[in-house]
Amino acid sequence: MWKGGARVREDGDAPVLLSIENVSKRFPGVKALDRVSMTVKAGTVHALMGENGAGKSTLMKCLFGIYAKDEGHIYLEGNEIRFRSAREALDSGVAMVHQELNQALKRSVMDNIWLGRYPRMRNLPFVSERKMLADTASIFGELDIRVNPKTIMSSMPVSQRQMVEIAKAVSFHSKVIVFDEPTSSLTETEVEHLFRIIRALRDRGCGIIYISHKMEEILRISDEVTIMRDGQWVATKPAAELTMNEIIRLMVGREMSNRFPPRDSRALEGAVLEAENLSGRYSHLRGVSFKLKKGEILGVAGLDGSGRTELLENLFGSAARGSGSLTKSGRRIHNRSPREAIANGFAMVTEERRATGIMDILTVRENTTISCLRKCRGIGPFLSSRKIAQKTEWSINAMRIKTPKQTTKLRSLSGGNQQKVIFGRWALTEPEIFLLDEPTRGVDVGAKYEIYQLIIQMAREGKSVVMASSEMPELLGICHRILVMSGGRLAGEVDAGRATQEEIMTLAAKYA
Ligand SMILES: Nc1ncnc2c1ncn2[C@@H]1O[C@H](COP(=O)(O)OP(=O)(O)OP(=O)(O)O)[C@@H](O)[C@H]1O
Numbered sequence: 440m441w442k443g444g445a446r447v448r449e450d451g452d453a454p455v456l457l458s459i460e461n462v463s464k465r466f467p468g469v470k471a472l473d474r475v476s477m478t479v480k481a482g483t484v485h486a487l488m489g490e491n492g493a494g495k496s497t498l499m500k501c502l503f504g505i506y507a508k509d510e511g512h513i514y515l516e517g518n519e520i521r522f523r524s525a526r527e528a529l530d531s532g533v534a535m536v537h538q539e540l541n542q543a544l545k546r547s548v549m550d551n552i553w554l555g556r557y558p559r560m561r562n563l564p565f566v567s568e569r570k571m572l573a574d575t576a577s578i579f580g581e582l583d584i585r586v587n588p589k590t591i592m593s594s595m596p597v598s599q600r601q602m603v604e605i606a607k608a609v610s611f612h613s614k615v616i617v618f619d620e621p622t623s624s625l626t627e628t629e630v631e632h633l634f635r636i637i638r639a640l641r642d643r644g645c646g647i648i649y650i651s652h653k654m655e656e657i658l659r660i661s662d663e664v665t666i667m668r669d670g671q672w673v674a675t676k677p678a679a680e681l682t683m684n685e686i687i688r689l690m691v692g693r694e695m696s697n698r699f700p701p702r703d704s705r706a707l708e709g710a711v712l713e714a715e716n717l718s719g720r721y722s723h724l725r726g727v728s729f730k731l732k733k734g735e736i737l738g739v740a741g742l743d744g745s746g747r748t749e750l751l752e753n754l755f756g757s758a759a760r761g762s763g764s765l766t767k768s769g770r771r772i773h774n775r776s777p778r779e780a781i782a783n784g785f786a787m788v789t790e791e792r793r794a795t796g797i798m799d800i801l802t803v804r805e806n807t808t809i810s811c812l813r814k815c816r817g818i819g820p821f822l823s824s825r826k827i828a829q830k831t832e833w834s835i836n837a838m839r840i841k842t843p844k845q846t847t848k849l850r851s852l853s854g855g856n857q858q859k860v861i862f863g864r865w866a867l868t869e870p871e872i873f874l875l876d877e878p879t880r881g882v883d884v885g886a887k888y889e890i891y892q893l894i895i896q897m898a899r900e901g902k903s904v905v906m907a908s909s910e911m912p913e914l915l916g917i918c919h920r921i922l923v924m925s926g927g928r929l930a931g932e933v934d935a936g937r938a939t940q941e942e943i944m945t946l947a948a949k950y951a
């Protein structure tokens with residue numbers, strides 16, 4: 440154990456900033472952390488990896504005092520710390536950019552950064568707006584963040600709000616900064632920007648803890664990797680000594696040689712859905728026509744902003760259609776609202792599941808069956824609790840959802856497991872046409888495989904899937920055909936079994 444504030448050096452290399460020792464945390468029915476240790480050195484990026492529910496976020500929440508740890512010790516530069524709140528942690532130089540951003544959305548950017556510690560005007564109880572603006576601008580300049588400090592938070596996309604959160608961490612002169620799945624809603628350019636910021640912070644001597652499910656990112660940005668499984672520490676290794684397969688093996692605890700289930704190569708015939716000349720009323724979607732076959736998995740590729748999400752929203756009626764027509768099995772349909780689309784046999788899993796699909800104070804069971812209650816009738820007007828329990832059981836098994844009970848509140852599930860619940864909910868409505876926007880965002884490699892299997896199985900049963908994704912390997916891995924969007928238009932179509940990423944990229948750039 441260490442004394443005083445002296446920096447401790449470990450075998451001559453970078454000094455240890457943060458040391459987590461044997462931390463345990465138990466929730467009703469789960470041991471979320473079981474004597475986990477990890478050490479973060481100054482000037483390094485330390486990745487924290489593990490499957491959904493492995494305990495990554497919980498470990499960080501123990502660090503920040505959001506949860507009280509049951510046992511263990513945490514040291515910052517050799518001094519034991521016991522933060523009681525995230526604010527106390529910030530004041531001591533430990534900051535976190537959360538998986539779920541928690542900001543004052545109605546306030547301005549600069550309010551969010553300085554809330555509770557505004558620079559005062561000399562000898563007066565007033566806040567110096569000018570100083571606040573100047574201080575904010577200087578941090579933004581330093582980090583190359585192009586956001587007006589006076590903008591109201593709610594009017595900005597998540598990516599920019601995240602940048603504000605990072606600026607806030609920097610404004611506290613943080614020594615340790617934790618990023619919990621920071622890139623899940625960022626475009627490629629934004630990811631590059633984030634990485635430049637992270638490297639700059641690292642070069643200044645900060646210790647960075649980086650949590651992500653994106654293997655390529657981890658291998659690019661991190662110096663060291665710690666892997667957890669089922670609440671326990673599994674390994675810590677230099678990133679340079681790890682391969683993707685090795686990480687997967689350590690995370691999942693078994694060999695996983697294929698990232699995708701075997702391809703479904705049935706011959707498909709007959710269109711279930713014909714979309715003609717779809718345009719958005721308020722979006723830049725223009726003149727998109729395609730046919731969707733029965734039992735087909737149709738991918739939608741394209742760069743960010745190319746109209747992938749807009750296309751799905753247009754089909755589902757959640758975005759207003761300017762013009763165009765839809766024909767389902769020979770019958771003209773309109774899908775003017777999601778309600779109408781659901782009645783026409785559609786279901787949609789949205790990109791921002793956490794924001795739109797989740798009722799986190801309700802239980803797993805309620806969240807699962809809320810959309811299929813009609814199929815859970817018992818005698819007369821009553822619901823059958825047996826059927827409800829059966830459906831929930833199906834979803835928990837099919838998606839391998841990690842939850843102690845069906846009646847656990849969704850709120851207490853890990854981020855990835857919440858997503859799986861929402862996916863299961865829509866799968867249970869047994870739609871004929873399943874619209875998926877980024878279906879595997881935020882879920883770990885093992886769970887991705889399960890979602891792929893479920894999609895393929897649904898297609899085998901004759902349902903049709905339209906799936907938008909920014910991950911080309913997954914589109915190439917499981918789809919039959921892929922539509923490529925560019926600048927709001929359909930740039931082309933490729934056969935997923937034969938196409939290459941380069942071909943898709945070329946099409947994606949056509950009208951961009
Ligand atoms: N407030 C809580 N109450 C009860 N159980 C909880 C609570 N928070 C987390 N858990 C449980 O602790 C375990 C670890 O969850 P945690 O959120 O740390 O996982 P994670 O590694 O961050 O996963 P993900 O990759 O999905 O974000 C899970 O089994 C989860 O259900």
Ligand SMILES: [Mg+2]
Nearest residue numbers: 496538853854
């Ligand atoms: Mg998490």
